[in-house]
Amino acid sequence: MRVLGIDPGTAACGYGIVHESGGRVTAVVHGCWRTSARERPELRLRTIFDGVTALIRDHAPDAVALEESFVGADARVALSVGQARGAALVAAASAGLECAEYAPARVKQAVCGYGRADKRQVQKMVRMILSLPSDTPTSHEADALAVAICHALLPPLARIAS
Secondary structure (H helix, E strand, O other), rough: OOEEEOOOOOEEEEEEEEEEOEEEEEEEEEEEEOOOOOOOOHHHHHHHHHHHHHHHHOOOOEEEEEEEEOOOOOOOHHHHHHHHHHHHHHHHHHHOOOOEEEEEEHHHHHHHOOOOOOOHHHHHHHHHHHOOOOOOHHHHHHHHHHHHHHHHHHHHHHHHHH
């Protein structure tokens, strides 16, 4: 199974694709789309939509997994993240792919064994699970890879119930 994971955001939107076979997970590709706050909102969202579309075309994932939005104190940030999620969801739907969404605590539990792990712990565990060099990935990439790992290693019946 090949899973595209996305850590949504308009300023920085992390992505990562993992391949799972026989309980082993390997990294296929990871990165981050960055857009400027000075850019028009529709162009920022188009960057994400086009990026997800290209990844799906080039790597043919079986599923797309996104981290659910964390609604903090800043409503503008929540709206922006929601728009980025929407752009990614529409790109996946346009390709006929189903999407799964996971709460940040569930992703952290799956990858770190602790639902309140911090960003550094997530980065470290993603590096260990995927045997990546110590200087990669960025926190946005690690979050995207973590959600992809979470989905890829979730038992099939649990995936249906998500």
